[in-house]
Amino acid sequence: MHSLTYDDVKLAADRLAGHVRPVTVTPAGHGVWLALEHMQHTGSFKARGAHNFLAAHxxxxxxPEAGVTIASGGNAGLACAWSARLQGVRATVFLPENAPHVKVAKLRGYGADVRLVGTEYAQALAACEEFAATTGALASHAYDHPLIAAGAGTLLDEIREQVPGLDTVVVAVGGGGLFAGVATAARHHGLRTVAVEPENCRALNAALEAGAVVDVEVDSVASDALGARRVSPTALAVARGADVRSVLVPDAEIVRARQTLWDDRRLAVEHAGATASAALGAGERNAYVPEAGERVAVVVCGANTDPGDLVQR
Known part of the structure; x- marks a missing residue:
């Protein structure tokens, strides 16, 4: 296992300069800022890792001539296809058959060859691995690769530049690529990272509990993006530090947070994009309560959703 370092993140930032959109950070009141990474190319933070991965290769x-291939619930595939188009190589993307139509349509718009296999990420991944083995295509990963995680980690320094005295960054966790990169950079600067997962998509939380990577059941309104059955070993290693806190949020709070982002700010985000915000939500259960004077940045990480189910108020 590659041990992720802040130097990896800095090198990724050099590769990404001029290719990704610097994150917009906006105050949300009471010492909280929102990092609007859902406005990134392809609609999620995944563009950072994908571009770092392909640029490094x-x-x-x-x-290779056969291009790049990836299995993805959607956002990582979009980012891979986008970056592949920039690099002038082919992208073959494997998704579960129940992937949101909006993501499939966008993938094809980026010129990707889309293959729908099975009903879970693990099945799409197996098909992707077989494709890579038989064609020689470069296998990328949705989250479990040091170049992917390091690219995602470039978010942290961009946020710090805009929030002087930042204490804590709050991120959603699926497979752990965003978390591993951001937490590695945060640790370098002496900051805390709060890792937020849906109660029934708790790959990192369960791994911390078990002391090892374990398979978990996946059942959440945010599972299309956060539905990894297991967290990356790199993410687990990073999460064992005292400067990381793992918290769980119920689906009801995720739905509430997503609606609130729309009602109050007209931000249309996917459920995964609202999961970090849900940890600080105004509902009955706040998974993370900042201390007095604590300065907190919450990463809004994805916007690939059908906004038709957001209630107009």
Missing amino acids: REAGTL
């Missing part, structure tokens, strides 16, 4: 001369 381009530098090393290891981008």
Whole structure:
């Protein structure tokens, strides 16, 4: 297992300069800021890791003629297809058959060859691995790769530049790529990271409890993006630090947070994009309560959703 370092994140930032949109950060009151990464290319933070991954392979001369392939619930596939188009290589993306139509349509819009397999990420991943083995395509991953995590981690320094005296960053966790990168950068600066998962998509929380990576059941309104059956070993290693807190939020709070982002700010985000915000929500159960004077940044990480189910108020 590659041990992720802040140097990896800094190198990723050099590769990403001029290719990704710097994150917009806006105050939300009471010492909380929102990092609006859902406005990134392809509608999620995944563009950072995908571009770092392919740019590094381009530098090393290891981008094959068969292109790149990835299995993804949607957002990582979108990012991979977007970056592949920038690099001038083919992208073959494997998704579960129940992936949101909006994501499938966007993938095809980026020129990707879309293959729908099975009903869970694990099944799409198995098909992707077989494709890579038989064609020689470069296998990317939705989250479990140091280049992917390091790219995602570039968010943290951009947030720090806009929130002087930042104490804590709050991120949603699926497979752990965003968390591992951000928490690695946060640790370098002496900041706390709060890792937020749906109660029934708790790959990181369960791994911390068990002391090892374990398979978990996946059943959440946010499972299309946060539905990894197991967290990456890198994420688990990072999460064992005292500067990381793992919290769980019920689906009802995720739905509430997503609606609130729309009602109060006209931000249309996917359920995964509202999961970090749900930890600080105004509902009956606040998973994370900041201390007096604590300065907190909450990452709004994805916008690939059908906004038709947001209630107009």
